[in-house]
């Protein structure tokens with residue numbers, strides 16, 4: 001079977017049935033993913049972004065054969081995820097964030113030896129491969145210690161080593177940088193970039209926009225189980241580039257009232273506040289010719305304002321705009 | 334690159350079993366709860382058996398009683414071990430990593446259940462040792478040379494039945510309730526401690542289809558006298574039958590688990 005696509009999903013959907021209540025059990029159906037279509041080429045690094053509960057993990061678990069789709073279909077390197085799970089599993093790696101998924105009372109080395117066997121790594125190749133990976137993720141010297149004594153970041157590194165044992169062609173990384181320190185996170189980004197360089201296809205989810213911006217060739221933003229936007233990081237940023245981004249430092253506490261006034265000012269599309277240390281920073285997205293610095297400052301009225309800067313939109317701006325559009329569309333529809 | 338992984342040769346099979354057994358026995362042996370249980374439960378079983386039989390005026394059958402009590406321990410170890418192991422893996426989040434591996438899930442489960450029945454074998458030996466050391470049970474088995482093989486058969490047969498148990502535990506989130514319900518009935522119907530002759534007639538078929546009954550009979554025969562070989566073979570045959578059933582069931586179980594999303598707790 002030959003196909004240029006590493007990952008191909010068509011109208012993928014998944015719902016969960018849950019029961020709540022004990023005396024009077026009520027059945028509820030949650031539509032976690034409602035019709036996601038993706039096409040990821042070989043050697044591509046594809047990012048899946050979206051708020052908590054958007055359906056990212058559910059989508060990944062359907063693609064890596066752990067969950068059966070309730071509707072739609074998906075193929076990995078041409079193999080159907082529902083009907084040919086073993087063929088798919090041979091070619092994929094799965095790394096998820098957090099500290100579960102390892103044998104706590106065993107050493108890193110014993111964990112890796114077991115999984116190397118399960119993943120069908122050639123016996124003669126197992127130990128060299130394990131040591132190479134331990135070196136790569138920076139666990140060399142600690143490999144004989146039990147995992148229970150590992151820090152969160154060390155466990156995450158071990159997870160990554162586990163996922164790479166059998167040199168998978170397609171790698172699913174579900175929030176791999178969660179709980180990893182900045183230096184290790186940078187190291188991880190380099191590792192991922194190297195893998196892609198070497199021809200591995202990667203599907204990555206993350207909540208760190210800078211990470212997604214740096215790594216991903218293409219990104220899909222999903223919210224409430226559907227794809228809201230798709231494109232290269234630059235294409236996504238272009239969606240908000242029509243707007244100027246103004247950042248105003250404010251030295252007093254800013255209230256809802258001020259934000260409401262701002263949003264009602266002509267030409268202003270969005271206004272958000274973020275507290276940075278002792279000051280609040282108001283970010284305003286405004287249509288270029290319409291809102292001037294003066295009208296923005298007028299809306300903030302009596303507040304003591306500091307530096308006002310105009311900057312290029314970031315991926316985070318684009319993401320927030322897509323997700324908030326999705327939220328308003330959702331509440332109206 | 335996975336030429337080795339795709340090959341289904343016997344070398345691959347035995348290697349997988351050996352590595353799996355080593356991993357899971359090591360993991361089990363490092364659990365505090367497991368260790369305490371392993372030391373104390375055989376002692377409790379031995380005490381129970383000895384007092385029951387002393388009161389019942391059968392001093393000649395003390396060894397048989399101790400062995401019977403040990404067999405109870407094996408069954409409990411397999412039942413709670415196989416189930417507990419699956420439940421623990423679900424908690425630890427390793428069940429997903431096991432299922433997403435390109436190895437047939439039944440082959441992954443086998444070493445897990447055999448690891449628990451190996452713990453059971455230890456429990457059986459420990460019960461007899463406690464009986465001999467603490468209660469002066471005379472250690473004079475009828476067929477000393479057949480006792481060890483019979484015990485081994487017992488552990489293997491139980492391990493094989495454990496695979497079927499494990500399969501149900503993959504499917505059910507609250508499988509512990511099932512394990513509790515199966516603990517006592519099975520050893521009662523197997524005639525481990527009391528003879529099945531004293532049970533009502535309708536329980537006979539249950540006794541016949543349980544490999545535990547035949548394994549128990551073989552071990553009892555080796556200690557108290559009687560034929561060892563035939564019940565051993567029947568136990569192994571039945572055990573193999575259960576493995577066959579488990580293999581068929583697991584294909585379905587895995588699919589069901591993927592469709593219901595019961596591989597994780599979250």
Ligand SMILES: Nc1ncnc2c1ncn2[C@@H]1O[C@H](COP(=O)(O)OP(=O)(O)OP(=O)(O)O)[C@@H](O)[C@H]1O
Pocket residue numbers: 016017018030031032050051052053054055056057058059594598599
């Ligand atoms: N096993 C399950 N049973 C019932 N509902 C579930 C289950 N797993 C996920 N869900 C629900 O499905 C929806 C999507 O969850 P999912 O884990 O895919 O989100 P996510 O995008 O990965 O979020 P996060 O960023 O928090 O990881 C959520 O509403 C969640 O509550």
Ligand SMILES: [Mg+2]
Pocket residue numbers: 056057058174
């Ligand atoms: Mg998630």
